[in-house]
Amino acid sequence: MTRAHLDKQPQDVAAMFDDVAAKYDRTNDVLSLGQARLWRRAVADAVGAVAGQRILDLGAGTGTSSLPFLEAGADVVPCDFSIGMLTEGKNRHPELPLTAGDATRLPFADESFDAVTISFALRNVQEHEAAMREMLRVTKPGGKLVICEFSTPTWTPLRTVYTEYLMRALPPVATRVSSNPEAYVYLAESIREWPDQPELAAELQRAGWTKVAWRNLTGGIVALHRGFKAP
Numbered sequence: 021m022t023r024a025h026l027d028k029q030p031q032d033v034a035a036m037f038d039d040v041a042a043k044y045d046r047t048n049d050v051l052s053l054g055q056a057r058l059w060r061r062a063v064a065d066a067v068g069a070v071a072g073q074r075i076l077d078l079g080a081g082t083g084t085s086s087l088p089f090l091e092a093g094a095d096v097v098p099c100d101f102s103i104g105m106l107t108e109g110k111n112r113h114p115e116l117p118l119t120a121g122d123a124t125r126l127p128f129a130d131e132s133f134d135a136v137t138i139s140f141a142l143r144n145v146q147e148h149e150a151a152m153r154e155m156l157r158v159t160k161p162g163g164k165l166v167i168c169e170f171s172t173p174t175w176t177p178l179r180t181v182y183t184e185y186l187m188r189a190l191p192p193v194a195t196r197v198s199s200n201p202e203a204y205v206y207l208a209e210s211i212r213e214w215p216d217q218p219e220l221a222a223e224l225q226r227a228g229w230t231k232v233a234w235r236n237l238t239g240g241i242v243a244l245h246r247g248f249k250a251p
């Protein structure tokens with residue numbers, strides 16, 4: 021697979037998110053046609069966090085993806101490398117322990133989390149296979165990983181309509197609702213270039229995750245991949 025459109029340097033990715041931070045959550049709701057809330061609920065159910073567990077939410081942005089874990093009584097640590105997103109998150113959710121860190125060099129000890137989750141962020145990590153290995157390093161033996169990411173619709177007509185929507189409608193809509201429409205052109209391109217469900221599962225296995233499986237949401241527009249660290 022070519023990563024021609026995914027070769028953005030990490031500092032450019034961080035700067036891009038710094039730029040969109042203020043309007044990020046609202047733009048998300050508009051562009052996902054309200055589906056984002058359902059996807060977040062599915063992630064929370066897949067992680068199944070319970071009170072007292074320590075959960076890493078990587079690429080947490082403004083912390084919105086961390087809130088279900090906080091509500092479940094878990095000890096959630098949202099981590100991101102965009103200072104703009106973290107600052108916005110701190111203003112909105114002062115109760116969250118937002119932490120600066122790069123997914124490929126996590127600032128956490130080995131085996132320190134019961135579960136690690138990453139929503140709509142692994143696709144943005146330039147060396148995402150290194151991030152898969154880092155997530156394994158910080159997970160306790162027997163612990164779980166849940167990845168929520170845009171994926172490939174499984175039904176051909178939906179795939180065709182979706183590709184058209186992404187490539188044609190998303191950039192002009194983004195121009196109206198986002199402070200940085202270019203970021204949404206990158207979003208559309210990066211979704212097209214991203215590995216499909218079986219390929220991402222194979223990468224997770226190569227990184228050392230076991231019992232890897234996935235579940236499609238909204239016909240495969242989004243997929244949840246899960247894996248476990250061997251006990």
Ligand SMILES: C[S@@+](CC[C@H](N)C(=O)[O-])C[C@H]1O[C@@H](n2cnc3c(N)ncnc32)[C@H](O)[C@@H]1O
Nearest residue numbers: 037079080081085100101102122123139141144
């Ligand atoms: C689309 S946002 C997702 C935010 C949040 N998880 C959500 O579901 O709304 C992607 C986030 O990944 C972060 N990110 C991208 N590459 C990263 C890296 N190498 N290390 C840490 N965070 C990264 C970006 O800064 C951005 O905040």
